[in-house]
Amino acid sequence: MFEQLGLIGCGLMGSSFALAMKRAGLVKRVVGYSKSPTTTERARQLGIIDVEAPSALLAVSGADIVLIAVPVASTEATFKAIKHLVRPDMLIMDVGSTKHDVVDAARRTLREHMGLFVPCHPIAGKEVAGVDNADVDLFSGRQVILTPVEATNAAHLQNAVNVWTALGCKVSQMTPEQHDAAFASVSHLPHLLAFALMNAISGQQQGENFLSLAGPGFRDFTRIAAGDPKIWRDIMLANAQELLAQSKLFQHSLQALEQLISSGNAAELESQLERASMTRANWRMGVKTSP
Amino acid sequence: MFEQLGLIGCGLMGSSFALAMKRAGLVKRVVGYSKSPTTTERARQLGIIDVEAPSALLAVSGADIVLIAVPVASTEATFKAIKHLVRPDMLIMDVGSTKHDVVDAARRTLREHMGLFVPCHPIAGKEVAGVDNADVDLFSGRQVILTPVEATNAAHLQNAVNVWTALGCKVSQMTPEQHDAAFASVSHLPHLLAFALMNAISGQQQGENFLSLAGPGFRDFTRIAAGDPKIWRDIMLANAQELLAQSKLFQHSLQALEQLISSGNAAELESQLERASMTRANWRMGVKTSP
Numbered sequence: 001m002f003e004q005l006g007l008i009g010c011g012l013m014g015s016s017f018a019l020a021m022k023r024a025g026l027v028k029r030v031v032g033y034s035k036s037p038t039t040t041e042r043a044r045q046l047g048i049i050d051v052e053a054p055s056a057l058l059a060v061s062g063a064d065i066v067l068i069a070v071p072v073a074s075t076e077a078t079f080k081a082i083k084h085l086v087r088p089d090m091l092i093m094d095v096g097s098t099k100h101d102v103v104d105a106a107r108r109t110l111r112e113h114m115g116l117f118v119p120c121h122p123i124a125g126k127e128v129a130g131v132d133n134a135d136v137d138l139f140s141g142r143q144v145i146l147t148p149v150e151a152t153n154a155a156h157l158q159n160a161v162n163v164w165t166a167l168g169c170k171v172s173q174m175t176p177e178q179h180d181a182a183f184a185s186v187s188h189l190p191h192l193l194a195f196a197l198m199n200a201i202s203g204q205q206q207g208e209n210f211l212s213l214a215g216p217g218f219r220d221f222t223r224i225a226a227g228d229p230k231i232w233r234d235i236m237l238a239n240a241q242e243l244l245a246q247s248k249l250f251q252h253s254l255q256a257l258e259q260l261i262s263s264g265n266a267a268e269l270e271s272q273l274e275r276a277s278m279t280r281a282n283w284r285m286g287v288k289t290s291p
Numbered sequence: 292m293f294e295q296l297g298l299i300g301c302g303l304m305g306s307s308f309a310l311a312m313k314r315a316g317l318v319k320r321v322v323g324y325s326k327s328p329t330t331t332e333r334a335r336q337l338g339i340i341d342v343e344a345p346s347a348l349l350a351v352s353g354a355d356i357v358l359i360a361v362p363v364a365s366t367e368a369t370f371k372a373i374k375h376l377v378r379p380d381m382l383i384m385d386v387g388s389t390k391h392d393v394v395d396a397a398r399r400t401l402r403e404h405m406g407l408f409v410p411c412h413p414i415a416g417k418e419v420a421g422v423d424n425a426d427v428d429l430f431s432g433r434q435v436i437l438t439p440v441e442a443t444n445a446a447h448l449q450n451a452v453n454v455w456t457a458l459g460c461k462v463s464q465m466t467p468e469q470h471d472a473a474f475a476s477v478s479h480l481p482h483l484l485a486f487a488l489m490n491a492i493s494g495q496q497q498g499e500n501f502l503s504l505a506g507p508g509f510r511d512f513t514r515i516a517a518g519d520p521k522i523w524r525d526i527m528l529a530n531a532q533e534l535l536a537q538s539k540l541f542q543h544s545l546q547a548l549e550q551l552i553s554s555g556n557a558a559e560l561e562s563q564l565e566r567a568s569m570t571r572a573n574w575r576m577g578v579k580t581s582p
Contacts, residue, residue: 123506143504185492186505190512192548193484198567200537200544201476211570212579213434214477215414220511221481225571229564233557240552246491247549251542253491257483258538261531266524273520276489279502280516288503 002027006063008056010034010043013095014069015134020167033059056081065091072096073234076105092117098238099147099176115153118160121145127226140168147176184242194225293318297354299347301325301334304386305360306425311458324350347372356382363387364525367396383408389529390438390467406444409451412436418517431459438467475533485516
């Protein structure tokens with residue numbers, strides 16, 4: 001049980017976390033701050049936070065648990081803003097989709113307090129952002145990846161595991177580098193492809209006509225292309241190296257299929273499509289399957 | 292009201308059509324044929340067809356409406372098999388996802404009976420195939436594209452419009468070439484990309500680990516990668532030229548984003564992601580939106 005949650009960023013992720021913490025009885029009081037004062041006010045009106053803080057620093061004041069739920073590119077500035085009120089018993093977590101850059105930012109700014117920070121990535125989200133879409137069940141049943149480093153305080157790490165577990169999450173741990181490679185592959189690249197497809201279609205003279213004919217397969221395939229451009233700009237730039245490496249692998253795979261199509265190699269094309277189809281048919285979210 | 296539907300191909304599409312026709316009271320009797328005798332038998336056991344035909348030719352015998360619901364690459368062989376029992380009052384339709392190749396096959400084989408054939412593409416489907424997944428509502432509320440040519444009999448065309456409309460579909464018409472360009476863009480290409488992504492991930496040493504971390508965005512993005520490899524092999528080969536052209540446009544769009552990521556051009560990257568995000572957010576299935 002925590003006394004006070006300092007919430008920095010009252011968007012979808014932060015607000016949903018506050019609601020879930022309250023429902024689970026894990027926190028008595030939430031002090032919240034968002035860059036936009038109207039967002040902070042709205043969060044209080046909705047009962048997501050109890051007190052509006054006028055700055056990130058004051059949101060942290062007196063907190064025993066802090067959640068940083070800002071776009072990853074703003075993480076370093078947030079660490080800088082709060083570091084003067086960080087106390088040794090304070091558990092600091094984030095929810096960023098990239099981890100290597102966030103850990104680097106923490107090292108540079110938190111320094112001797114680096115051990116208090118437990119880098120977290122809950123695999124949860126929606127295509128609608130903002131405090132008004134806060135969802136107390138957003139994290140229920142989802143995976144959360146923690147990426148502790150050597151400096152991470154063991155007791156704080158255990159506390160972070162306990163918090164997410166109490167919210168109904170399945171917690172696992174890996175290095176920031178492993179995390180970023182994995183999510184470049186299964187999250188950042190699919191987003192990049194979905195954005196690129198939308199632009200490729202709409203950039204054609206007949207694009208509007210084509211889009212009017214698209215069906216349910218297209219609907220699901222492109223759902224993630226409606227994601228927040230600022231959030232995804234930051235993620236793609238923060239994880240550029242891994243993302244570009246995955247994009248190259250993808251293009252090799254695509255060009256291999258193109259080659260089979262243009263040469264009319266039906267047997268090998270079917271075999272490659274079958275491999276993809278079997279992999280997808282056997283995949284279950286959050287479950288490790290045998291190859 | 293038709294007397295007898297000759298159904299060639301008792302898979303998902305054909306069986307669902309037969310069920311929908313019966314429920315709508317549009318046909319008295321269904322005579323069905325599938326390449327696999329166990330499928331034909333199963334269709335009769337499930338009440339989807341009333342009579343099992345031992346060949347495509349006999350399925351057509353005495354029918355006043357014929358639906359060809361076979362993989363597109365088998366369409367020409369099917370036309371050849373039935374042409375000797377084609378009668379001038381017989382409405383012949385297909386459900387193929389490509390139209391230029393199907394129309395060419397009809398020209399080559401049906402010849403003087405070409406006018407009886409109305410090429411159809413209902414924009415409906417599931418990632419599970421086969422007679423056991425037949426769904427009386429599969430076509431309800433869906434778009435159906437008809438691609439008549441000069442030779443198409445006007446009365447037959449009107450009959451085809453009436454049938455699909457009576458099944459709850461929104462019917463529109465375009466040329467086979469317009470159809471194939473549009474669906475290369477919004478259907479065949481997304482499938483190709485989804486298949487390519489699955490192979491790109493599973494081909495990596497860490498692929499299995501990566502997949503175990505994937506979340507709901509990945510789930511929806513790759514749903515179509517579980518599609519039937521034979522069906523998609525045929526579609527991709529039948530529409531190779533348009534598909535490869537769309538794939539090239541897509542790769543240019545992807546490489547433009549990659550360039551912005553590798554050069555760290557945050558402003559232009561955001562602007563391009565925003566364009567994609569807005570296009571997708573404003574898109575509604577089956578609705579033509581303004582640019």
